[in-house]
Amino acid sequence: MEQEYENGTSRRKTFFNLGVFEFLTFLRRGVFYTFMINYLFTLMNNVTSTAALGTLNMIASSLGQNLLWGKICDRQKVRARLIMTGETIAAGAYIIVFLLHTGLINLGAPYLAGLAIILGLSVLEFFWSMSDVGWAALLTDVTTPTIRGRVIGGMNFIASLGRMVGILFAGLLYGEGEGFRNGTIFYIVTALLLTGAGLMALTSRTMKPKQTPPQQSTRREAQQQETEPNTQNKGAYNLFLLSMILIVLGAACINQIFLLFLKLPQGLNFTDTQMSLVLSAWTVGGMIASLAAGRLSDKFGRIRILLFGLSLAVFTPLLYPLASNTSLMALVYGLNGVSFWTIQTVGLVFAGDLIPRDRRGRLLSRFNTVLALSWGPAGFLIGGPLADLQVSLYGRSSYTAYVNVFYVSSTIVLMGTILFALKVARQRSK
Numbered sequence: 001m002e003q004e005y006e007n008g009t010s011r012r013k014t015f016f017n018l019g020v021f022e023f024l025t026f027l028r029r030g031v032f033y034t035f036m037i038n039y040l041f042t043l044m045n046n047v048t049s050t051a052a053l054g055t056l057n058m059i060a061s062s063l064g065q066n067l068l069w070g071k072i073c074d075r076q077k078v079r080a081r082l083i084m085t086g087e088t089i090a091a092g093a094y095i096i097v098f099l100l101h102t103g104l105i106n107l108g109a110p111y112l113a114g115l116a117i118i119l120g121l122s123v124l125e126f127f128w129s130m131s132d133v134g135w136a137a138l139l140t141d142v143t144t145p146t147i148r149g150r151v152i153g154g155m156n157f158i159a160s161l162g163r164m165v166g167i168l169f170a171g172l173l174y175g176e177g178e179g180f181r182n183g184t185i186f187y188i189v190t191a192l193l194l195t196g197a198g199l200m201a202l203t204s205r206t207m208k209p210k211q212t213p214p215q216q217s218t219r220r221e222a223q224q225q226e227t228e229p230n231t232q233n234k235g236a237y238n239l240f241l242l243s244m245i246l247i248v249l250g251a252a253c254i255n256q257i258f259l260l261f262l263k264l265p266q267g268l269n270f271t272d273t274q275m276s277l278v279l280s281a282w283t284v285g286g287m288i289a290s291l292a293a294g295r296l297s298d299k300f301g302r303i304r305i306l307l308f309g310l311s312l313a314v315f316t317p318l319l320y321p322l323a324s325n326t327s328l329m330a331l332v333y334g335l336n337g338v339s340f341w342t343i344q345t346v347g348l349v350f351a352g353d354l355i356p357r358d359r360r361g362r363l364l365s366r367f368n369t370v371l372a373l374s375w376g377p378a379g380f381l382i383g384g385p386l387a388d389l390q391v392s393l394y395g396r397s398s399y400t401a402y403v404n405v406f407y408v409s410s411t412i413v414l415m416g417t418i419l420f421a422l423k424v425a426r427q428r429s430k
Contacts, residue, residue, distance in 0.1 A: 017203035023162035030166020043114035055380040056122035064129035065365035073361030079138035080204035086131030087197035098186035153294020160287035171276030243420035250412025252374030253383035281330035285337030309342030
């Protein structure tokens with residue numbers, strides 16, 4: 001049943017606290033992950049190996065969410081508690097990973113130090129994924145179909161703002177890897193995690209269910225059934241997930257390569273500050289898209305706005321080789337940010353509309369798993385090998401190899417878009 005509130009003040013306070021938590025979450029991600037791929041590459045000197053970070057993280061997260069945390073979330077209704085526990089475990093694990101990797105560097109084993117980061121964060125992710133399940137279910141619980149788009153869009157806007165601030169800080173903290181080596185970034189991230197856990201503990205106190213008479217509750221649930229059509233349509237949801245798999249794999253297979261592409265001496269040869277500006281443009285585009293896409297999806301329909309975002313996702317990678325300076329690349333990558341956050345925002349809203357309330361934990365876990373393909377599996381299975389093989393076997397320059405992978409990315413996203421348009425959008429329109 002959707003969460004009820006005693007009064008509007010509690011509701012506003014809850015959304016405010018959730019917004020602050022989302023800001024801190026993406027501030028942390030911006031600080032930690034913006035230059036993590038570059039740092040791992042300096043330790044391991046291999047694109048495919050660096051992509052293993054997100055790949056193993058995704059596998060661990062998927063196992064945790066689908067085998068354990070999603071079921072607990074549905075049966076025990078402990079959304080906020082899962083988030084608090086996950087954030088607290090992560091805080092301690094980051095310090096352990098830092099100490100382990102530092103010890104290996106001091107022993108003269110940089111590759112093993114990089115591997116320690118990858119494996120350590122992957123083990124952590126199994127437990128941390130309980131926070132992802134709790135957050136997705138909680139956000140769906142506290143919204144109704146009529147306002148879900150604007151609320152989730154607003155939260156993603158806040159997330160984009162937090163990420164942008166994190167990216168700017170990362171540009172200052174990275175220092176060609178020194179920010180990771182001396183532990184500054186690890187300690188900042190740990191503090192943010194503990195702050196978020198404490199905030200969620202306060203938030204859970206404002207979410208006290210309103211006691212509703214049984215007859216009134218029955219009538220309200222009946223009304224909600226009318227506003228959430230076809231929630232039992234498993235076929236539509238499964239086809240949606242299948243199309244999203246292709247879309248996410250295609251769009252994300254160049255994530256690691258793009259960061260390396262910006263630094264290529266024979267290409268743009270950007271400095272850390274220039275990279276931060278380009279990545280910030282992506283986030284600004286995402287902020288605008290998040291705020292607008294959710295509201296527009298409430299007004300004009302989820303499918304139309306999703307197709308707009310997908311069209312941009314197909315188009316923008318083709319423009320990366322044509323961008324010759326910081327301003328042009330920032331503009332193009334900003335449009336890519338619009339596409340990503342439109343897809344993520346409206347995709348979650350669309351999934352929330354399809355999923356029955358009593359199975360949100362389990363089915364949103366599957367949606368989270370699909371989105372998690374962007375963490376590394378796409379680069380590990382597609383982007384990284386395609387780039388490395390072109391360089392090692394065919395003698396292509398890194399620049400040429402990366403550009404070719406951009407073209408492959410657009411092609412895969414196009415395939416997913418066609419599947420969504422023909423099998424999901426057409427079926428829903430009928």
